[in-house]
Amino acid sequence: MKSMNKTLISGLVAAMLIGQVVGCTGMTTREKHTAVGATVGAIGGAALTGGSTAGVVGGAVVGGFIGHELD
Numbered sequence: 001m002k003s004m005n006k007t008l009i010s011g012l013v014a015a016m017l018i019g020q021v022v023g024c025t026g027m028t029t030r031e032k033h034t035a036v037g038a039t040v041g042a043i044g045g046a047a048l049t050g051g052s053t054a055g056v057v058g059g060a061v062v063g064g065f066i067g068h069e070l071d
């Protein structure tokens with residue numbers, strides 16, 4: 001049951017982050033790529049580590065860096 005709650009909360013947080021990215025129309029392309037990369041990285045980190053804080057933050061950092069470097 002705890003695992004299901006973690007998954008649900010992670011999904012809701014991801015949906016909120018994606019909503020924030022969509023709402024930022026004044027962002028440059030690089031800023032959008034960074035935000036999307038961080039969001040996808042956080043979701044991936046949560047999925048791979050079972051929702052651990054280190055996995056989410058690590059995934060967000062790596063995803064944000066990769067998104068920033070794409071242009």
